[in-house]
Amino acid sequence: MKLMWRYTIRYKKLLFWNFICVFGFILIELGLPTLLGQIIDKGINQHIFGPVWQFGLLMVGICLIGLIGLIGLAYTGSRLTTNIVRDMRNDIFKQIMQFSHSEYGEFGVSSLITRTTNDAFQVMQFMTQVLRTGFMTPMMIVASAFMIVRTSQSLSWIVFAAIPILLAGVVLIGRISEPMSAEQQRNLDAINLNLRENLTGIRVIRAFVREQFQKLRFRKVNDDYSQSSVRLFTLVALAQPGFSFIFNIVFVLIIWQGAVQIDTGNLAVGTLIAFIEYIFHVLFSFMLFASVFMMYPRAAVSANRIEKILNAPINISEKEDSVTITETQGELVFDNVSFAYPGPTESPVIRDVSFQAHPGETVAFIGSTGSGKSTLIQLIPRFFDVTRGAIKLDGYDVRDYQLKALRQKIGFIPQKAVLFTGTIAENLRYGNPNATDAELWAALKIAQADTFVAEKPDGLQTYLAEGGSNLSGGQKQRLAIARAIVRRPALYIFDDSFSALDYKTDATLRSALKPITKAVTVLIVAQRVGTIRSADRIVVLNEGQVVGIGTHQTLLKDNEIYRAIAASQLSQEELDEKY
Numbered sequence: 001m002k003l004m005w006r007y008t009i010r011y012k013k014l015l016f017w018n019f020i021c022v023f024g025f026i027l028i029e030l031g032l033p034t035l036l037g038q039i040i041d042k043g044i045n046q047h048i049f050g051p052v053w054q055f056g057l058l059m060v061g062i063c064l065i066g067l068i069g070l071i072g073l074a075y076t077g078s079r080l081t082t083n084i085v086r087d088m089r090n091d092i093f094k095q096i097m098q099f100s101h102s103e104y105g106e107f108g109v110s111s112l113i114t115r116t117t118n119d120a121f122q123v124m125q126f127m128t129q130v131l132r133t134g135f136m137t138p139m140m141i142v143a144s145a146f147m148i149v150r151t152s153q154s155l156s157w158i159v160f161a162a163i164p165i166l167l168a169g170v171v172l173i174g175r176i177s178e179p180m181s182a183e184q185q186r187n188l189d190a191i192n193l194n195l196r197e198n199l200t201g202i203r204v205i206r207a208f209v210r211e212q213f214q215k216l217r218f219r220k221v222n223d224d225y226s227q228s229s230v231r232l233f234t235l236v237a238l239a240q241p242g243f244s245f246i247f248n249i250v251f252v253l254i255i256w257q258g259a260v261q262i263d264t265g266n267l268a269v270g271t272l273i274a275f276i277e278y279i280f281h282v283l284f285s286f287m288l289f290a291s292v293f294m295m296y297p298r299a300a301v302s303a304n305r306i307e308k309i310l311n312a313p314i315n316i317s318e319k320e321d322s323v324t325i326t327e328t329q330g331e332l333v334f335d336n337v338s339f340a341y342p343g344p345t346e347s348p349v350i351r352d353v354s355f356q357a358h359p360g361e362t363v364a365f366i367g368s369t370g371s372g373k374s375t376l377i378q379l380i381p382r383f384f385d386v387t388r389g390a391i392k393l394d395g396y397d398v399r400d401y402q403l404k405a406l407r408q409k410i411g412f413i414p415q416k417a418v419l420f421t422g423t424i425a426e427n428l429r430y431g432n433p434n435a436t437d438a439e440l441w442a443a444l445k446i447a448q449a450d451t452f453v454a455e456k457p458d459g460l461q462t463y464l465a466e467g468g469s470n471l472s473g474g475q476k477q478r479l480a481i482a483r484a485i486v487r488r489p490a491l492y493i494f495d496d497s498f499s500a501l502d503y504k505t506d507a508t509l510r511s512a513l514k515p516i517t518k519a520v521t522v523l524i525v526a527q528r529v530g531t532i533r534s535a536d537r538i539v540v541l542n543e544g545q546v547v548g549i550g551t552h553q554t555l556l557k558d559n560e561i562y563r564a565i566a567a568s569q570l571s572q573e574e575l576d577e578k579y
């Protein structure tokens with residue numbers, strides 16, 4: 001509730017008007033029965049038509065005010081809730097953008113999506129109900145209770161006897177439904193996870209003819225969700241007839257007692273009609289209030305899930321006086337770096353790694369799969385922080401930098417090219433919005449992507465479908481390389497980015513890169529010896545440790561692991577070649 005209130009209070013004016021409109025509504029609901037009672041008792045029963053006109057006109061006036069109140073209530077309520085949920089989603093997104101990769105892993109992408117969409121929607125639904133009825137119903141209950149006591153004290157006890165029973169029912173349902181709601185949301189997370197996996201992996205599913213298997217897996221999570229929903233909705237649905245039953249008993253008792261009192265001359269017919277109207281309002285308001293109350297546990301579960309994101313500590317943060325400008329560009333030092341992924345085992349995947357890379361140099365990393373190459377280079381832009389040791393870029397520890405300043409120095413080309421929905425030009429300008437078309441074409445030329453882009457009828461304005469799915473793997477990779485070039489960084493990091501390219505394109509691309517990387521530092525992670533044999537230094541990794549540093553020639557001579565990798569990929573002639 002704190003979370004919802006924090007967002008609601010931002011809109012004090014709307015809240016104020018919402019509150020005022022509630023009065024309009026109460027006026028119509030309680031004013032009409034009072035006037036109706038007067039018409040019957042002072043007009044119809046006495047056969048005098050003056051009061052009928054008089055009170056009738058008053059009823060029309062009250063109706064108009066009430067109508068304005070109702071329209072205002074609907075308008076302010078919907079404005080408030082949409083604003084609240086919009087702000088909430090913006091804040092969630094802002095927070096997610098600051099998450100390190102550990103936090104992504106902890107929450108899971110699917111759950112982050114569910115929390116931003118469905119949980120926020122649950123909160124919105126609850127807030128809509130609160131703003132429509134949350135203020136109104138308590139006021140209505142109090143005002144109607146006052147009118148009930150004022151109209152007939154001898155009948156009012158029947159209503160007041162029923163209220164504690166109804167209250168107990170509402171509290172009980174709220175208690176039982178809370179864990180059920182939590183389970184329902186967890187099951188929804190599971191559906192999203194399953195769906196994401198199936199949609200992204202559809203080609204593999206088809207290739208392995210596993211549609212039936214996946215169908216059964218989906219059916220299982222979907223059934224779990226519907227079962228938890230059925231349990232929850234049954235509980236809430238049971239409340240309705242239960243409350244109606246109590247209401248009906250109250251009405252029967254009042255009509256019976258009222259009839260007795262009319263018979264003895266202690267009560268007028270119009271008063272009984274007004275009394276019944278008040279009771280209807282008190283009970284109806286109670287019912288609305290109860291529905292808000294019963295929705296609360298569900299909304300609280302969702303709000304709690306959202307709050308967990310908003311309050312999650314950000315592992316990768318900036319210091320107060322963080323570095324923004326440096327004298328050198330691209331001077332990299334790894335000083336006894338160790339790193340363990342957060343988790344139950346926390347055993348290091350990088351151990352005591354030290355090396356240096358200077359501007360103008362190309363340093364390559366090779367090693368068997370899982371030896372820690374990708375992990376190592378992800379520590380430089382601080383996707384994760386080192387566990388021990390330090391990484392220094394241009395004389396400063398990467399943890400001392402302003403994150404933006406640090407990452408602006410780096411042109412990162414991930415293992416799997418990621419492109420965004422939009423035009424090729426928009427994608428290329430991702431790291432440098434001011435780049436000219438000529439600069440984009442120059443970068444495309446270096447990345448060996450100019451020909452295929454030029455062949456497209458719309459050239460740079462070619463629209464890329466979701467994730468660039470209308471391009472080949474190699475085309476996507478070349479665009480990702482061009483995007484990094486457009487940025488003109490001080491440090492290039494190629495994380496196995498050449499593996500999607502054929503040997504010839506790989507070689508041409510690397511030689512085209514040379515002129516623009518003369519004064520900057522280049523790090524290349526590669527599986528292919530051919531990609532890195534001309535590097536100034538090659539770092540050989542094995543189980544997270546450096547087992548050799550040198551040139552292709554020196555490593556071939558001195559390093560057994562490198563020799564084995566090279567021998568498995570190159571011919572004897574190539575092994576004998578001098579670089």
Ligand SMILES: Nc1ncnc2c1ncn2[C@@H]1O[C@H](COP(=O)(O)OP(=O)(O)OP(=O)(O)O)[C@@H](O)[C@H]1O
Pocket residue numbers: 105341343349367368369370371372373374375376
């Ligand atoms: N997010 C993660 N959480 C926990 N462990 C991880 C994570 N990512 C990688 N690892 C583990 O860290 C080790 C190093 O993985 P990494 O991806 O750095 O290796 P790599 O040398 O780049 O492998 P490849 O050549 O196959 O890409 C592996 O044992 C892997 O299982």
